[in-house]
Amino acid sequence: MHAKTNVTAAGQPGRVLVIGSINTDFVARTRRLPQAGETVLSHAFETVPGGKGANQAxxxxxxxxxxxxxxxxxxxAFGAQRVRELAAEGIDCAGIEVSETHPTGIAMITVSEAGENSIVVASGSNAALSPASVLAQTDRFRACDVVVCQLETPPDTVHAALATARRLGKITVLNPGPATQPLPLHWMPLIDYLVPNESEASILADGLPNAEDAALALHRAGARHVIVTLGARGVYVIGDAVEGAHHPALPVRAVDTTAAGDTFVGVLAAQLAAGCTLDAAMAHAQIAASVCVQHHGAQPSIPRRDALPISASVR
Structure with a gap:
């Protein structure tokens, strides 16, 4: 069963529920990324809020x-500060639990002068988010239009969220990062919008190296739409009403690609929840991601709506 179209009139604020990770990012900036076994010196370091779930929210x-x-x-202290920051953005944080046994998750990020990054995540409290925690929040699912998940929380928890959203007729978005193996086949019909990057798409599609082929395979496996983000090359989308199309990225000079994918996913979800067409939602998401990569950090680089150079053609 596909999700109902139960969103608000196009252009009006929709309701998005994000189930996912909350991290603190330790970011080191280097001239280039180190090779295996190599030590490089960092010329700048900062601690910033992150986590794919929090970024997308x-x-x-x-x-x-x-x-x-x-x-x-x-x-x-990290956990308390991260929740305060989310609340300051107007996000309803009543569904965020506090673990007595796990520290708040962290990510160690190296960013090169070319804007490339390398990330290692220690899940911490994100690993303590259980299916029971999700099922206890059914009222929050009922109150939303779009449900967004990633893979930085336990697989059973993600499945519980997708299954609950599908049962309640909500639009589902899965950003399958970090992907380590193909998704279980019974997950695929639960996903309205599967949004991997190019390497994740290949992993999910049993090693198919070409983004278009991987997207087609994932769509045939049951995902209603597959949107493969290609970095500076844009995105490739295929779906129920889309035979397969490439949308080029805006030409910008990237200084840090951290959170660009999360920005794309969060903005896509917001636009879909507001009743926008897929083309318009992707256009907004691509513009937001292009602004994000021109700034440093994860959450600090995520733009606000009034900062986007939106043309009338994508409104």
Missing amino acids: IAAARMGARVAMIGCAGRD
Whole structure:
């Protein structure tokens, strides 16, 4: 069964529920990324809020969506600060649990002068988010239009969220990062919008190296739409009403690609929740991602709606 079209009139704020990770990012900036076994010196270091779930929730909120989040933080200074920051964005944080046994998740990120990054994540409290935690928040699913998940929380928890959203007729978005193996086949019909990057798409499609072929295979496996993000080359989309199309990226000079994919996903969800067409939603998401990569950091680089150079053609 596909999701109902139960969103608000196009252009009006929709309601987005994000189930996902909350991290603290430790970011080192280097001239280039190190090779295996190599030590390089960093010329700058900072600690910033991150986590794919939190990033996507903030991206949706900064586009004007009404956002709620389900997640898990540790009972430590990092966790308390991350939740305060989410609340300051107007995000409903009542669904965020506090773990007594796990520290707040962290990510160690190296960013090169070319804007490339390398990321290692220690899940911490994100691993403590259980299916029972999700099922206890059914009222939040009922109150939303679009449900967004990633893979930085346990697989059973993600499946519970997708299954609950499908049962309640909500639009589902899965950003399958980090992908380590193909998704279980019974997940695929639960996904309205599968949004991997190019390497994730290949992993999910049993090693198919070509983005177009991987997207087609994932669509045939049951995902209603597949949107493969290609970095500076744009996105490739295929779906129920889309035979397969490439949307070029805006030409910009990237200084840091951290959170660009999360910005794309969060803005896409916000626009879909507002009743936009897929083409318009992707156009907004691509513009937001192009602004994101021109700034440093994860959440600090996620733009607000009034900062986007939106043309009339994508309104």
